[in-house]
Amino acid sequence: MSGGADPYRRLFEVAPALLGIASAEGYLEELSPSWEQTLGHTREELRASPFLSFVHPDDQAKTLEMTTRAERSVVLNFQNRYRCKDGSYRWIDWTSVPTDGRVYFVARDVTDRYLLEEELRASQRELEARYEQLEQEMGERRQAEAALHEQNEAVRALSAPILQVAEGVLLLPVIGQIDARRAGMMMGKLLESIVQSAAGVTILDLTGVAAMDAETGSHVFSLVHAARLLGSECLVSGIRPAIATTMVELGIDTSSLRTFGTLAAALSHALGLRTARQR
Template sequence: MNVQEFQGLQAESDRLRARVAELEEALAAANHRADLYQAVFECIPVPAVVHDVEGLVFDINRKNREFCAIPDRELVIGKHNLLKDPDAVARGYAAHLERATRGEASVMPPTSFNTAEVGFDNAEDRELWSETSYAPVDVAGKRYVVSVNLDVTERIRAQRALEASQQFLLGIIENAPSLVYVKDLAGRYMLVNSQVEQFVQMNREGLLGKTDAELFPSEIAESYSASDALVLRTGEPLTREDVMPLEGGIVAYVTTKFPLRDAEGKPVAVCSISVDVTTQKEAEARARKLQEEMLGLQEATLRALSTPLLPIAEGVVVMPLIGHIDARRAEQVLETLLHGIVQNQASIVILDVTGVPVVDEQVASTLVQAARAVELLGAEVVLTGIQPAMARTLVEIGAELGRMRTRSTLRGGIALALGRGATRGKR
């Protein structure tokens, strides 16, 4: 080997060494990138898994292992085949993975996943919900499928809780013994319960979206719309009593209206709750009528008790007066007295004022009028029970008792009347 050949070999060796160094540096960089990608894949906060086209797990990150309660990645890598998993086939995972292996990305609807059914040791007994997306990835002419599991458990739980709450409220509204209905800001019915359907004799499909003007006479519709507008304007609840003419008669009900607000506090609708009070109103009317009848009966009874007329002998009647005598009672005294004289053919009437506490002009006038009326009927009046104080009062007010005979006690008046009656009988 000459010098020239040796130098050529030396140059080729140097070039190869440089190339090896380049390749080693590129390999180190590639390994670094692979390690970086692996670390990123492992640490991303979203559950992810890589499958090959055969359905085998190629890699799975920590978040997915935690989500699926997989204690060790080696338990599934190269071992678990999604395309051959009966549960994955039944739930639709396999179909979406197979679609992605053909180059078509897809997203599954939220699906439940029970970690206890996986069969791994120490798996928690819990139900999770995931929304899985599948995307094909081609690397060096080989296809893989990356699937990402979005944990939507809290969203599904919140949605279910909301649906349960809504169903609970709808159950209350639907079974409430009152008319419950909601109208939007334009006055269109958004919600009605079965009581409303029965009340207006129309199913809710015919009610929803309609306004009061389309359902009721103009006068009633305008009244309803005005009260809704007042509630929206003031933002305060409103209670009113209404009547509605229906085929079966007039229906009375009490309605409470109040605004419904959105999350920002803006009114978006008006809710109304109407209670049928027709039966109550009818009962109140009957009670008032009965009360009036009872009051009338009581008044008649009191009138009879306050102006009693007692026949004690043939041609002799006694009227004991008790309590205060006003104009109305004075009229009753006179009416009862005259009627009793005619009915009993009395010739002597004893007016006993022992129970009258105060003698004023009203009492004196009553006594004078009674005496004159009795005399016109041909009878005689005997006034009893006048005490000294009462006699002085009668004198002071100038009461003219005329030919009326007086006795201090009822007993004395009865004795006088019976004596005169006996004398008249002998004649």
């Protein structure tokens, strides 16, 4: 700088910003002391080699492009990486203006900000990945729940199958214990089937019931009574000796039940009732 610029030399030397002047040949001619503090190189070392030699290899192409543009017009907020004395790199943000064949620039170290922004971007990518994973897991869970619902519906249907064994004759085979929920489902399906088929006879087969308690007995009577209210004669088949003994011990009144030892006997009687009604 000339003597007329001496009042600015002091400012140039003490400014915390990275100040400098670059030549058209690609060298740094003047640098403020802050460059030494930022990069660790002395100013002499920085001026001794083309500035492109300090630029990160991945940033050299865009730096060359920026240099060509900087010789003709103002450049704002151009960023690249400069090599430090210890081999690490710092992100530098440049603003420059061309004057009299040289490029005057003000730069600043934005490494901390860049790293923070990169960390934020990484966190955002991680959150997006987690969100996509959560969406996928929720979708899989909804599919699993739908499949489970279908399976439950299939199990419910199998737990209370209503079979039309002949015209006007329905068969409800009961397997296992009957709780309140299952009894309600059986009741609904049975009554609906009686109405739809106009069944005059319903067979409630207990061959698949190994044991009976008071609750199961109560549900059986409720099914018989409901069928009769709709005009369908209800026959009970397949009562095992053990179940008959239990019913007596529990004091269950079976006088109102028409019972049969086997399903075949109940079916034969049901067909006879149907024939009699058709006459």
